[in-house]
Amino acid sequence: MVWGPIILTFKLALIVTFLLLLISIPLAYWLAFSRTRVKPVFETLVSMPLVLPPTVIGFYLLIAFSPAYPLGNFLNEVLGLQMVFTFEGLVMASVIYSLPFMVHPIQAGFRNLPASLTEASYVLGKSKTTTLFKVLLPNIKPSLLTGIVLAFAHTIGEFGVVLMIGGSIPNETKVASIAIYEEVEALNYGQANYYSLFLFIVTFVILLMVYLVNGGYLRRIWK
């Protein structure tokens, strides 16, 4: 078994999860507490990757990132970012693709907290930021963990988007799911099985961890 695709997959998942965490906390906070009328539009946009075929997302991102079009041209000329068939492009596409898996649990976590916790903090003279970091986030740890793990696992499992935007360049965009596809095409079932089994076990362990922690079995350790 060649380890390149596996290592690349986990590198991608780690970076994507980290970026998603940074983006999703403010976004989920806004979605949970804002009362603006345009909110449903943003909620829909965030949820789109859940139902849209990954190839559709991949296709539009491919177009958008292409230097022949304004966004791709801007990224290329101004920031020097080449997004098509590169690792950076893969990260960008994966962030969009896995966004709902991080945002939804965090948003639900915020919403399920009693409003009186926030109000109590305000009455005690604390700002919104202090309230977020000292009161809200520490009390939605299970939701944060769920978001982190789901986003991580989902990024590991993606195929369509990666294929469209990244192609299959070894050590650059050839992640495990692509490698499996290629091995099968080449009738190397043994190799495909190694990759598949590895991903199967890893995702099983990751998801099991979430259910153990959020089901309260490991509560004492996590708290």
Next chain:
Amino acid sequence: MIRFSLHKKLKASTGDMQLDVECHIDQGKLVTLFGESGAGKTSILRMLAGLLMPEKGTIEVNNSVWLDTQKGINLKPQQRKTGYVFQDYALFPNMTVKENLEYALDKNQDIGIVKELIEIIELTDLQDRKPETLSGGQKQRIALARALVRQPQILMLDEPLSALDRAMRTKLQDYILHVHRKYNLTTILVSHEMSEIFKLSDEILVLENGTITRQGTPMDIFTNRHISGKFQFTGEILHIEKEDIIYIISVLIGNNLVKVVADQSEVQQFSIGEKVLVASKAFNPMIEKINH
């Protein structure tokens, strides 16, 4: 001194209700907001704390203006210096008892107040525990202490004792009275528990259909002045029982169950759970010392 005038349309379960209240409360008084549920008691507290915005109104506390909708003044909850004890306590589950209190400290405020308050509520032994491991009464005391850390100008208690049993309630009433006097607070309490109101309040504001209909001492408000009895107690009817041609009404007064005889015409006006005044003429009452 607190002076406020608040106007807002509230959405209650029974439909829309117009809240129009104007009132002033003297410094150092303990005042009870009394009224049926849905009368707007909690809304008034929330507006004073800045958690709910009235359509029109003013709030003036010790000569500083907190709210004046016409002049566009509206202090944020953070700037108002109120202490608020929520119905559900709203303790932060991620912090210990002590941390809950320390969180409330203002920048550069002396940490000594936390220790002092924990001693007052007698939770020194439990100060490193998380709130979820404590009883309802203990949580209530923490919420009370936390509300006092910033030394608020108004302390507001939203039905603080409704979830507690009688013995616990009596004890907590003592804590509330103690801190109210010790820190010279102006306290507003929401309650519909008669005994609590009599024990704690200097003054009652009776709220009916969104307006304050009466303001006065508990004695003025709740007792019928036409009765010339020497003894008057308020209690709750627990049981009505027919015995031959008369009826026995069991009334809970404080912790005592008192049985009162009534005839049929009297009984018709009572139902179980009602608050009643029990009065008796006694020309030569006996008085004895109770040994503890």
